[in-house]
Amino acid sequence: LTPRSGHPILKPVDHTVDRYDLGIVGGGQLGRMLALAAAPLGLRCIVLDPDPACAAAQVADTIVAPLNDAKALHRLVTSAAVTTFEIEHTAPAVLSSLEDTGATIRPSPRTLAVVADKLRQKETLREAGLPVPVILARTAPGRSSWTHPVVQKSRFGGYDGRGVAVVPGGEDMPLPGDTFVETAVEIERELAVLVVRDTDGVVDAWAPVDMVFDSTLNLVSDVIVPAEIPEEVRRRAVEISIATARVLGEHGLVGVLAVELFLDRSGRILINEVAPRPHNSGHITMESSQCDQFEQHVRAVLGLPLGSTALRTPAAMTNIVGPPHSHSGAYRVIGRRQVLADPTAHLHLYGKPAVRPGRKMGHVTCTDPSTADALSRARTAAAAVAFAPSAQAKGDVQ
C-alpha cells in the first residue's frame, strides 16, 4: 500500500498487502474489537481515526485524519475491499459519492443518513408502522407549552445520553441546535435487541438484554442476558427489532443493528433509538452467544455467512468508566488481579490513550446460570479497576 495523500499510515507492516479486507471509520473501542474479531479470520483491517494512539491502532493499521476528511475517507475506501463504521457521525455526503463511484460501503451511507438524523430515524420507522414515541414537534420551541413532561432531543450527534433532556411542563428547552420534541415515555424497563442483516437480506437476532442505566452519567452501566421479561414481551421485542432491520434494509443496512427499546408501564414496546453498528448493549455477546456482535458484523459486511446468535450462557456485563473525580490523561491500570481472581469474569480493557471522568475504559462480563449472581460479580469486578496517573512498573502487572 503506497501513500496517496499526506496522511501517514502507521504500522505499514506488511508491504505485500495489496488491499485491506476491512476499512473501519473510527478507531475507538468498537473499531478495536472489530479488528480483534477480524484477525482470527485472517482478515486485515485499516481504521481511520484522528488519534494515532486510538484504541484500535494497537491492533490494526491506521490512517490518521478527522473522520469527515474527504481525502482520508477516499483513501480508506480505496484501501479496503469493504468499508464499515464504528460511529455514525462522519461525512455521509462524501461517503455517498464514494459509494456512487463504486466503493463497497456497508452499511450504506444511505443507512447513516436515515439513522444519524434522529428525527428522520423516528419518522422513517413510524411511517413503516413501527412503534416509536409520539413526535410532538419537529422543531423545539424555546419553552415548553405542554403541561406534562416532554423529551427534547438533538437531531444530530448525541450519544451516551448526551443530546437528550426531559423537560417538565412550562419550562425552557435546554438543548441548543436542531432539536425535536417527543412524548416522555413512562419507562418500566429499557431493553436492547441486537440484530444483524446480511448481504442477502437475511436477518437474525440475539436474545433481548436488559439495560441498567447510571442516572448520574446517563450512561448504560450494566447489561443482562437474557432479559427478565415475559415470553410474550421477548417475542414482541425480537419481532419489532427484526422488522426495524428490514425497514433499514431498504435503506442499505448490512451488518449489526442495535435496537434500544422502552417497555412502558402499560406493557407497550417503543423503539427509543437504533445504531447500525456493534453497540455497548451487545458486548455481552462475546461470552453469552455462539457468535458475538463483532465477528458477526465482520461476517455480514464482508458478505460471509452469518454465525449463530444462539445463547451460550446467561451473563451480566458492567462498564468500566473513568471515575467522576478521575484525573484526565495517561494512566496505569490497577485491579486486574482482583477481576481475574473471579474465574467467571472476562475482562475487556480498551487500551485508550487517556482516562477521563465518565469515559468508557472497558467492561467486565461474568457468566453464571443466575443473572443476579453474574450481575453482582460483574459490578464487584468492574469496581476493582482503577486508573493511576503513573507509568507501568517493572515486573508483574496489576
Added chain:
Amino acid sequence: LTPRSGHPILKPVDHTVDRYDLGIVGGGQLGRMLALAAAPLGLRCIVLDPDPACAAAQVADTIVAPLNDAKALHRLVTSAAVTTFEIEHTAPAVLSSLEDTGATIRPSPRTLAVVADKLRQKETLREAGLPVPVILARTAPGRSSWTHPVVQKSRFGGYDGRGVAVVPGGEDMPLPGDTFVETAVEIERELAVLVVRDTDGVVDAWAPVDMVFDSTLNLVSDVIVPAEIPEEVRRRAVEISIATARVLGEHGLVGVLAVELFLDRSGRILINEVAPRPHNSGHITMESSQCDQFEQHVRAVLGLPLGSTALRTPAAMTNIVGPPHSHSGAYRVIGRRQVLADPTAHLHLYGKPAVRPGRKMGHVTCTDPSTADALSRARTAAAAVAFAPSAQAKGDVQ
C-alpha cells in the same frame, strides 16, 4: 519508547507507552495468538521476529531482528515488563545474562536450557522419577547395532516431527548433528496435557487431548477433547503432566507447558516431549475451555491469577496446512465461506505472509457434544480452505 539500536520498531503507534507489558520472542502464530489474548486485558505486547511481515506484527508492535540477536534481545527485555517465548530456539546464554542483570523473563532461560536440549530434557525428567522412553545411547552411532527399531533424535532444534527418525535394526542413522537414541515405543495413542504453572508455583491442567498425526507430514493433524481414554489413564496422564510442571518449576518454569505423551500398547504412559509455551495441542482450549492456553500463559507470566481450565464443551481441531503441491509465496485465502457456513466452526487463520507446502496456516475448531461429529466437521471445514496465488479482489471476501 525511543530507538536504542539499529533495529526498526514498526508500529510505534502509542508514544505514551513507557514500557510494554509483555515482550514475546518470536512473532509466528503463537506470538500472534498471545498478543490477541493480551489485548482484551489492556496489555501491550512487543514481539521480536526477523520478519517484519510475521503473523504477530499485524496485531502487536515488532522489533525486527534475528531471534538470537543479543542487542535485539536486550532491547526486547528492557522494553517490556515481562518477556516470554513462543519458541525455544533462541539464545539461552544471552537471555540468562539478561535475567542475571534483573530482567523478568518467564519461563526462565534456565527452563529453556533444560527443554531445548531434548537429551537433557529426557534425563532431567527421568532423574525426577518421571516415565520417559529408555535412552539407549547419549550419542548416536553411525549405524544401528540394535536388532529392533530404535528412534534417533536431534538434541536441538527439531520441531513438527523434524529431528526424529525411526531406524530399523542394523540400518544407518539418518540424522546429522548432535543426536541420541531411545527405544521405539509401541504407540497405542498419542495424548497431550496442557498444564500451567503460576509465579506462586500453583499448577493446573486442562483435560487431556487426543492427538492424531498426519503420517506424511509427520505433523499433528487433529486434536480432540476430551481424549477418549479410560478414567484411570486420564487421571494418570494429568498426574504425570502436573509432576512434570513441578520438576521444571525447579528450573524456573512459569506459564503454559505442553506435555506430549505416548500411551503404549501395554497401557503405560511415557513422556514424549515437552514445550514450555502454548502449543498446537492447546489451540482447542480457545473454544473447549473456560480460559484458553494463550490468555492463561499471559496471566501466568505476568503474575496475574490463573483462569479456569474447566472444560466448556467437547471439540475437535484440525490444522490448516499448506498443501503438498502448494505454490510458495503470497496468497489469497479461498474457502472462508464454506468454513463459516458451519455454525459450530471457529476459524483461525494466522495471516502468515507466505504459504508453502506443509506450513501451518491456520486451524478450525468445531464444538459438538459428539467428538466424532466435531472431528468430521472440523476436517471438512479445514479441507475447504485453499490458498490462491493472486491478490484480494474488490468487494466480498472468500
